[in-house]
Amino acid sequence: MPDKYQFVIQEEKGRIDKVLATKIPSLSRSRIQELVQDKNILVNSRAVKTSYKVQKNDLISVNVPKLKPLAVVPEDIPLDIIYEDQDVIVVNKPQGMVVHPAAGHPDHTLVNALLFHTKNLAESPEGFRPGIVHRIDKDTSGLLMVAKNAFARESLETQLAQKTNKRLYLAIVHGNFSEKSGTIEAPIGRDHYNRKKMAVVENGKDAVTHFTVLEQFPKYSLIKCQLETGRTHQIRVHLAYIGHPVAGDPLYGPHHTLNGNGQFLHAQVLGFEQPHSGKWLEFEAQPPQIFLQQLTDLREKSD
Known part of the structure; x- marks a missing residue:
């Protein structure tokens, strides 16, 4: 009822x-x-x-009305699998794909594609995100690690909590920097005025993002970000907070920005310990073509 x-x-x-x-x-x-x-x-x-x-x-x-329970079904959607063993899958998620089903996106997600690829995914408490131990936003591309069993899930989640894994992102952002690198340490919580957004708020959860400036162009810069914590929209919120929002970001950036399919943010490097062997695994995926083309255009305009 x-x-x-x-x-x-x-x-x-x-x-x-x-x-x-x-x-x-x-x-x-x-x-x-x-x-x-x-x-x-x-x-x-x-x-x-x-x-x-x-x-x-x-x-x-x-x-x-009562929300209908999410029924997660396998879907034959192509996956760019970078690595797979008995415990984990590393997948390069394309820009525009939602990671797991939710009320506004019941299907066509990464989880639907993973379930078609394999029946071996770690169960999740909610039931609709099997295998998922961390996520990246719909319009962010790049690397994700997926757990295939309960042991792997616990191991990967522990590594995330203890900050022993490695996550590097590339971002094209607005503006130029006077410094070559820096650290943003500012708590993140739900925006008081818009529940669809996150914000730097006094009573938010601790959040730390390190950045390094790689290239600078007129009005834009290419930077590398390393996550120390993993809050919702963390990089996007932190960079907007210091006055350098991610280019193309429809939620935290300006209206006048680079043309694209959302924010120019890519999870480029992912490293973690293999759950059973303890061996360090590290992977890298190049940004999508639209990201690379935008960099080419910015470089040409700089000449």
């Missing part, structure tokens, strides 16, 4: 999504906006827009 709520507005003011987010903490503002758009939230028995500002004595009715 769906959840149902009713409220009469007394002293509350502002947009309907903001007001309801305080009254129903279990719902995010983005989820409330979806409910408004689907006419599952009515004001005085009438549908409204997400920009509607509540009025005193408004009767607000909220109907929250």
